[in-house]
Amino acid sequence: MPVLLNAxxxxxxxxxFLPLAxxxxxxxxxxxxxxxxxxxxxxxxxxxxxxxxxxxxxxxEELRAVLPLFEGLTRPDPATGRALPGLAERWEISPDxxxxxxxxxxxxxxxxxxxxxxxxxxxxxxxxxxxTNACQYVNLMYPLHGAEAYAxxxxxxxxxxxxxxxxxxxxxxxxxxxxxxxxxxCAFQTLSVVPRAAIERDGDxxxxxxxxxxxxxxxxxxxxxxxxxxRRNERYWDAANTRSRIVxxxxxxxxxxxxxxxxxxxxxxxxxxxxxPTELLPVLAKTPDYHTFPMLGSYFVRINxxxxxxxxxxxxxxxxxxxDKPRLTQRIAPTCEPxxxxxxxxxxxxxxxxxxxxxxxxxxxxxAEAGFPGGKGFPKLSYLADSSGGGGGRMNxxxxxxxxxxxRRELGIEIEIRSLEKKVAIVAQRTLDYDLSRSSWIGDYxxxxxxxxxxxxxxxxxxxxxxxxxYERLMRKAAGEADLGKRALMLRDAETLxxxxxxxxxxxxxxxxxxxxxxxxxxxMFGNVLDVHPLNAIRRIPxxxxx
Amino acid sequence: xxxVKRILFLVPLLLVISSLSFALxxxxxxxxxxxxxxxxxxxxxxxxxxxxxxxxxxxQQYGRWLNDALHGDFGLSLKYRNHTVxxxxxxxxxxxxxxxxxxxxxxxxxxxxxxxxxxxxRGEWVDWGGSFLVLLSICVPGFVIGPLLAMIFALKLHWxxxxxxxxxxxxxxxxxxxxxxxxxxxARLMRExxxxxxxxxxxxxxxxxxxxxxxxxxxxxxxxxxxxxxxYSGPMLADLLTGSFVVESIxxxxxxxxxxxxxxxxxxxxxxxxxxxxxxxxxxxMNLVVDLAYGLLDPRVKYD
Numbered sequence: 001m002p003v004l005l006n007a008x009x010x011x012x013x014x015x016x017f018l019p020l021a022x023x024x025x026x027x028x029x030x031x032x033x034x035x036x037x038x039x040x041x042x043x044x045x046x047x048x049x050x051x052x053x054x055x056x057x058x059x060x061e062e063l064r065a066v067l068p069l070f071e072g073l074t075r076p077d078p079a080t081g082r083a084l085p086g087l088a089e090r091w092e093i094s095p096d097x098x099x100x101x102x103x104x105x106x107x108x109x110x111x112x113x114x115x116x117x118x119x120x121x122x123x124x125x126x127x128x129x130x131x132t133n134a135c136q137y138v139n140l141m142y143p144l145h146g147a148e149a150y151a152x153x154x155x156x157x158x159x160x161x162x163x164x165x166x167x168x169x170x171x172x173x174x175x176x177x178x179x180x181x182x183x184x185x186c187a188f189q190t191l192s193v194v195p196r197a198a199i200e201r202d203g204d205x206x207x208x209x210x211x212x213x214x215x216x217x218x219x220x221x222x223x224x225x226x227x228x229x230x231r232r233n234e235r236y237w238d239a240a241n242t243r244s245r246i247v248x249x250x251x252x253x254x255x256x257x258x259x260x261x262x263x264x265x266x267x268x269x270x271x272x273x274x275x276x277p278t279e280l281l282p283v284l285a286k287t288p289d290y291h292t293f294p295m296l297g298s299y300f301v302r303i304n305x306x307x308x309x310x311x312x313x314x315x316x317x318x319x320x321x322x323x324d325k326p327r328l329t330q331r332i333a334p335t336c337e338p339x340x341x342x343x344x345x346x347x348x349x350x351x352x353x354x355x356x357x358x359x360x361x362x363x364x365x366x367x368a369e370a371g372f373p374g375g376k377g378f379p380k381l382s383y384l385a386d387s388s389g390g391g392g393g394r395m396n397x398x399x400x401x402x403x404x405x406x407x408r409r410e411l412g413i414e415i416e417i418r419s420l421e422k423k424v425a426i427v428a429q430r431t432l433d434y435d436l437s438r439s440s441w442i443g444d445y446x447x448x449x450x451x452x453x454x455x456x457x458x459x460x461x462x463x464x465x466x467x468x469x470x471y472e473r474l475m476r477k478a479a480g481e482a483d484l485g486k487r488a489l490m491l492r493d494a495e496t497l498x499x500x501x502x503x504x505x506x507x508x509x510x511x512x513x514x515x516x517x518x519x520x521x522x523x524x525m526f527g528n529v530l531d532v533h534p535l536n537a538i539r540r541i542p543x544x545x546x547x
Numbered sequence: 548x549x550x551v552k553r554i555l556f557l558v559p560l561l562l563v564i565s566s567l568s569f570a571l572x573x574x575x576x577x578x579x580x581x582x583x584x585x586x587x588x589x590x591x592x593x594x595x596x597x598x599x600x601x602x603x604x605x606x607q608q609y610g611r612w613l614n615d616a617l618h619g620d621f622g623l624s625l626k627y628r629n630h631t632v633x634x635x636x637x638x639x640x641x642x643x644x645x646x647x648x649x650x651x652x653x654x655x656x657x658x659x660x661x662x663x664x665x666x667x668x669r670g671e672w673v674d675w676g677g678s679f680l681v682l683l684s685i686c687v688p689g690f691v692i693g694p695l696l697a698m699i700f701a702l703k704l705h706w707x708x709x710x711x712x713x714x715x716x717x718x719x720x721x722x723x724x725x726x727x728x729x730x731x732x733x734a735r736l737m738r739e740x741x742x743x744x745x746x747x748x749x750x751x752x753x754x755x756x757x758x759x760x761x762x763x764x765x766x767x768x769x770x771x772x773x774x775x776x777x778x779y780s781g782p783m784l785a786d787l788l789t790g791s792f793v794v795e796s797i798x799x800x801x802x803x804x805x806x807x808x809x810x811x812x813x814x815x816x817x818x819x820x821x822x823x824x825x826x827x828x829x830x831x832x833m834n835l836v837v838d839l840a841y842g843l844l845d846p847r848v849k850y851d
Contacts, residue, residue: 048627050628051628053629058584132594134586134594134598136580136584136587136595138587138588139587151590151591152590204628205629205631208629208630223801224630224801225799225802226712226801250711251801253799253805257697257709257710257796257797257799260697260698260709260710261710261711264708266709421577421812422577422812423575423577423581424575424576426577426581427576428576430585460585460588460589461584
């Protein structure tokens with residue numbers, strides 16, 4: 001040892017920067033570590049949110065971070081996800097279901113003080129529709145009269161759009177058609193109330209400049225790739241029921257790290273399945289911390305119907321009828337439910353009709369009728385599986401391998417797997433540069449139309465090249481129908497046409513929601529089909545020692 | 548004069564690097580606003596692209612970017628649309644810098660003594676044991692070491708926190724994970740340098756002159772033997788300071804390493820360019836520093 005010390009002591013001049021570097025590093029470390037109070041509740045929220053501006057958010061992790069910050073006319077019930085009174089304390093709906101009158105709370109206030117009025121709401125909705133703002137979720141507003149035309153720039157006069165503020169505490173909304181999910185929609189983050197003055201003053205970066213918030217929490221800070229820290233908004237009308245004072249929403253990219261932190265009791269809740277290692281799900285399923293519940297999501301295969309032989313419905317049905325969905329789901333997504341339909345069973349206003357079944361015999365007959373007996377002469381198709389990062393990517397490829405095997409065995413046809421990076425895959429899907437493609441969809445609101453609208457001709461998310469006059473007719477008719485029973489029947493017929501008769505898609509399973517939280521450590525966590533978990537209801541149960 | 552020329556040379560080099568990466572990025576299919584969910588309408592998409600000037604020809608976009616960059620504005624990130632590129636780098640760089648410096652200190656602090664002793668005790672068990680560990684640290688990748696260390700020291704022993712950044716203890720595991728590979732490289736370079744130096748003429752002369760073995764090793768051999776390490780430390784430091792995707796993801800550290808990968812995945816053009824330039828500048832500056840150190844250490848090296 002003394003040899004070493006002496007040697008270091010006699011280091012040549014240039015090496016004197018070593019101790020200097022060490023001191024510098026420590027100094028920076030200490031400077032970087034401002035002592036912060038620990039959070040009262042720590043939640044692993046997933047990837048980095050791209051934004052916290054309700055206008056810009058689209059990803060689930062962004063929507064989750066925005067929910068506590070801004071509130072709309074309604075807010076989601078923590079247990080069921082359905083709309084509860086939010087900034088509006090009550091409302092009336094006209095008998096034809098097209099006119100809503102909302103009455104705002106007189107005690108609704110911004111986090112910086114000052115009342116929230118109906119003018120704030122009209123501003124917020126107009127901001128979504130303003131064409132230059134290019135809001136990606138603007139289509140959610142289309143039930144509102146004139147909204148689509150205004151967003152497309154065809155209607156210039158905002159006064160003709162169906163939202164008005166007759167006085168400071170009343171908002172009137174007029175819809176084109178009855179919309180059974182309109183109250184739920186008013187709770188959706190995009191439609192929440194945002195502060196006009198701050199946005200006009202600070203432009204693109206307003207959210208980072210301590211603006212007023214309308215929700216249960218205000219943003220204390222947002223450190224990219226670290227955390228979003230929220231502090232209880234004491235001026236929120238329901239602040240008395242906000243159960244945790246400081247909440248950290250942690251950014252997390254590695255599932256193993258998420259689980260380490262959870263096991264080490266440094267976090268209270270893990271939201272989302274991709275945030276725990278897939279291989280460990282069966283082990284975790286045996287613990288009381290594991291919670292899974294049906295949600296509005298479907299995992300399915302898109303078929304490009306513009307390419308022969310896939311333009312023949314018999315070929316598409318043959319592919320669909322051979323897939324053993326229960327087996328596939330059991331092997332790859334064991335927490336999920338196998339799907340013969342595109343609309344999850346738990347969806348509101350939904351009536352289930354006949355779906356895709358497994359019938360390999362019929363499949364072989366259909367394939368032979370289409371001119372490929374025993375798969376003879378069938379061209380080699382490719383299956384597009386994107387690598388959407390981590391466990392998800394491997395899952396997509398495992399599905400591809402299963403399908404490849406099934407179709408070779410049952411139909412005698414060959415499928416080649418084409419693995420692409422996410423963005424490249426999206427472009428391939430959009431431009432119909434694929435044969436078969438892995439897909440999924442999470443519903444925006446609790447109604448079958450959030451799934452069935454996808455496959456109308458004009459929808460940008462159709463991406464199969466498929467359209468059908470009868471389907472268009474049924475969807476249009478359902479949209480104008482006020483009687484929910486009749487409407488459900490029309491939507492049922494549309495879905496049957498889509499999945500049973502035409503099969504431009506092959507549903508594989510319905511997604512399940514998932515949270516990891518100990519019933520003895522955390523309360524206020526519920527599972528619901530919208531997979532929303534309002535933070536104001538959640539708190540860490542104080543341990544007996546610290547009580 | 549030499550260094551002035553080198554610094555002046557940076558300017559055209561950075562221009563070439565920025566224009567090349569600008570062009571390469573645009574060749575990749577998909578853009579920042581291509582998500583699973585299509586924009587509400589083609590019109591929305593058009594407006595979105597227009598808002599960030601993505602509808603202009605590439606050379607025009609580059610000109611616009613260059614003009615802004617010369618005024619110190621590297622633009623808004625296209626993924627983090629409430630943040631500028633400068634903001635993101637300002638937030639992440641200090642974290643990556645401190646982690647990188649710590650790891651550098653660890654690599655040099657462990658690597659040099661290990662290399663030194665394994666060379667001096669060549670052929671003995673110290674050499675065999677040390678060389679084996681060195682080989683191990685080079686071969687086993689960070690994504691194995693990191694989780695392993697977290698499992699042992701955080702989950703089993705509860706000595707250290709398993710992840711996150713903010714307290715000094717939280718820096719230990721990432722520092723070791725990041726520094727271990729480099730420590731191995733340094734140890735090997737040091738061992739080779741030392742072995743070669745010990746066989747050279749001037750060492751024989753020094754010994755013949757009756758100098759103590761200690762003086763021979765430290766005062767004469769070490770100076771020359773450490774040269775390969777010095778020239779390696781430039782790129783190593785640049786590599787360490789710009790953060791590591793693997794280590795930053797394993798320990799969820801808010802540095803800039805994750806952005807180097809993620810920004811190209813999300814086609815966040817301005818952020819990619821900003822980071823590429825940052826890396827280029829760091830690398831070039833570090834190499835310059837190494838050349839400086841060479842001049843100080845080796846009397847045979849002269850710059851005019």
